[in-house]
Structures are given as structure tokens and as C-alpha cells.
Amino acid sequence: MSKSKGQSNIGWAQLVKNPSGLCHGAHEKTLREIENKLGIKLPQSFLCFLAWRDGGFLTDKRFIIYSAGKGVHPEETLLASNQNRPLTYPLFNIARDATYEFGFKKDELNTENPTVYAYIRDYDELDKIAETFEEFLSWMERKKKT
Helix, strand or coil: CCHHHHCCCCCHHHHHCHHHHHHCCCCCHHHHHHHHHHCCCCHHHHHHHHHHHEEEEEEECCCCECCCCCCCCCCEHHHHHHHHCCCCCCCEEEEEEECCCCEEHHHHCCCCCCCEEEEHHCCCEEEEECCCCCHHHHHHHHHHCC
């Protein structure tokens, strides 16, 4: 799997300070199967991350990145988080914390490295979190300190 444009000079290990809560990388076959099951094409940057580490816990278990494979729990997978959502739900979910779901806008999935948003359930609104998936990882790392 090739590196995304945003990862040409920076390794994932530099963005994720402690990957011990993350699962081993997903096989390319698993990544293609999840795309087929959900009927989408995942952004290259996110695919590259999942090939490195297939989701799991980040920043002392404050955040969960959904896995393409089995993950840390059956409910913490890309499939479980995105199946059976109403057609009007605006995001393709990639992560969560105790309050928010995080993801890419469905209509931006075909871009190389789409913006990451938080879905605010109580208000049915989106809040822009980061311009890229890489920036989202950095944002999560900064939240660890707060």
C-alpha cells in the first residue's frame, strides 16, 4: 500500500506517541472487503493508517479509532459504526470518544485526504476538527494533555 501525500515525509509513529493500544495493521484484503461491504472507497491516508495499525485505543483510551478487522470489540469497527445509519446521517465514522463520533463527510470520501468532523448528537451538527486525518491524530494527541 502506497503512502498518502501527507505521509511522504512523516511516519505514523511520529504522529502517534503511544501506539500500544492500537491493533496490528490490517491486511489489504481486509481493507478492500470493508470498502466493498460498505460500498465506499476509503481515503488513501486513512487506508495507510489502518495498514499500519488497524484501529484501537489512543491517548490513554480517551479515543477509539474504528478497525477494518475485528478490532478491540465487535462494536468498535468501521462496519458496526457505519451500517444501518439513516441516509441523512452526514458522516462516515472513523473514531469516537465518550461524547462524539468523528468522521469524514460522506460526500468528501472520494478525496485523497478529507477533512475530519465531529458529529454533535444533541444538536445534529458537525464541527470541523482537522483539515486532514494526520491533523486529526495530532489533535487527539493534544487532547490527551487537557
